[in-house]
Amino acid sequence: MVNMTESLEPIKNELVEGLSGISAFWGFPKGMGAIFAMLYLAPTPLSLDELVSQTGLTKGAISTNVRALARMGLIHPVTRLGDRKDYYEAETNFYRSIRTLLMERQNGEFARAIASVQSVLEKLETGAGGEAAERAFLTERVRALNDFFNAIDALASAAARLDGLGLGTVQSILKILK
Amino acid sequence: MVNMTESLEPIKNELVEGLSGISAFWGFPKGMGAIFAMLYLAPTPLSLDELVSQTGLTKGAISTNVRALARMGLIHPVTRLGDRKDYYEAETNFYRSIRTLLMERQNGEFARAIASVQSVLEKLETGAGGEAAERAFLTERVRALNDFFNAIDALASAAARLDGLGLGTVQSILKILK
DNA sequence: TACTACGTTTAGAATTTACTAAACGTAGTA
DNA sequence: TACTACGTTTAGTAAATTCTAAACGTAGTA
Numbered sequence: 001m002v003n004m005t006e007s008l009e010p011i012k013n014e015l016v017e018g019l020s021g022i023s024a025f026w027g028f029p030k031g032m033g034a035i036f037a038m039l040y041l042a043p044t045p046l047s048l049d050e051l052v053s054q055t056g057l058t059k060g061a062i063s064t065n066v067r068a069l070a071r072m073g074l075i076h077p078v079t080r081l082g083d084r085k086d087y088y089e090a091e092t093n094f095y096r097s098i099r100t101l102l103m104e105r106q107n108g109e110f111a112r113a114i115a116s117v118q119s120v121l122e123k124l125e126t127g128a129g130g131e132a133a134e135r136a137f138l139t140e141r142v143r144a145l146n147d148f149f150n151a152i153d154a155l156a157s158a159a160a161r162l163d164g165l166g167l168g169t170v171q172s173i174l175k176i177l178k
Numbered sequence: 179m180v181n182m183t184e185s186l187e188p189i190k191n192e193l194v195e196g197l198s199g200i201s202a203f204w205g206f207p208k209g210m211g212a213i214f215a216m217l218y219l220a221p222t223p224l225s226l227d228e229l230v231s232q233t234g235l236t237k238g239a240i241s242t243n244v245r246a247l248a249r250m251g252l253i254h255p256v257t258r259l260g261d262r263k264d265y266y267e268a269e270t271n272f273y274r275s276i277r278t279l280l281m282e283r284q285n286g287e288f289a290r291a292i293a294s295v296q297s298v299l300e301k302l303e304t305g306a307g308g309e310a311a312e313r314a315f316l317t318e319r320v321r322a323l324n325d326f327f328n329a330i331d332a333l334a335s336a337a338a339r340l341d342g343l344g345l346g347t348v349q350s351i352l353k354i355l356k
Numbered sequence: 357t358a359c360t361a362c363g364t365t366t367a368g369a370a371t372t373t374a375c376t377a378a379a380c381g382t383a384g385t386a
Numbered sequence: 387t388a389c390t391a392c393g394t395t396t397a398g399t400a401a402a403t404t405c406t407a408a409a410c411g412t413a414g415t416a
Contacts, residue, residue, distance in 0.1 A: 048362085060365080085361090
């Protein structure tokens with residue numbers, strides 16, 4: 001008799017390709033999406049070598065992408081006593097990952113960008129000079145932008161703190177507010 | 179006497195660079211961020227040629243990026259009677275833009291990716307074959323993923339419908355839920 | 357010490373991206 | 387009709403990205 005387990009392979013592959021596409025859409029490497037998908041669909045943590053054989057990427061690529069995914073909190077390293085291999089498992093709480101990603105902004109390029117908005121706002125609010133009406137207009141616009149970033153941040157924090165925000169929760173929020 | 183209005187220029191430039199950085203961080207062209215920033219800081223709609231002179235990009239680049247920004251709902255074309263030029267102004271409700279961007283997914287690559295998750299879920303729920311335990315595991319994981327996408331979508335809809343979701347609103351939500 | 361089994365880093369290739377410069381299409385105007 | 391003023395498209399280019407292949411570093415083991 002044929003091993004019936006095999007009938008799930010094509011379904012897995014379909015999802016791997018789907019997540020690769022989503023990854024690419026958001027500007028991440030396609031391989032990164034594939035790696036995450038493999039881990040997300042694996043019932044048990046996978047080693048780097050298992051990822052190599054299942055994704056077709058080389059060790060180097062896996063190594064790099066896996067580190068990036070871990071920095072974003074989308075996967076977690078797992079070490080086993082007496083086993084030199086590193087294993088990885090997928091984070092299943094996506095909201096927590098979003099939060100991690102937003103925290104990550106405290107370093108790097110994104111951080112300086114956000115900080116620059118904040119700093120521009122302060123300069124506009126405290127400084128003098130420039131034509132009054134234009135200054136007021138700019139201040140208002142920059143303030144709105146700054147508020148937006150803060151709101152997103154707060155919302156992501158909230159979602160992570162609630163350990164996820166299901167469809168039901170979102171619908172409750174809607175009901176309360178409308 | 180020197181024109182004092184000029185003292186606002188460096189502040190504008192700082193923000194333009196900040197938004198360019200944010201744009202790049204999210205995987206969009208830097209120039210796209212710059213164009214949006216110019217429009218967002220302009221008290222009145224700007225023409226394509228004004229954008230050319232203010233950003234230093236060429237007409238072609240502006241034309242392309244402006245179209246992409248409009249598709250995402252981050253800017254809007256403005257036409258004036260008896261004026262052949264096209265003008266553009268920035269959308270100031272960012273939540274509405276997010277919503278537009280998520281609607282945009284109904285075409286293109288992202289659409290097919292999201293649809294594939296949905297379709298995989300259906301196959302898993304209705305189909306047979308494969309080992310029972312593994313099938314159950316996969317179904318659960320894919321269902322969680324699908325729920326996540328739906329929740330994000332619902333939340334973005336809500337925010338757009340409320341015409342924005344300020345810091346205050348987010349804090350109210352938090353209070354209610356915690 | 358040498359050997360093995362790992363993960364990481366590097367050099368370079370292939371691909372993709374984001375732009376420029378210039379040709380092009382088109383709608384209004386004389 | 388030709389002319390002008392615009393936006394769009396195209397061909398080509400420079401730079402960045404993402405990978406491969408292979409060298410490398412290192413920690414355990416004999």
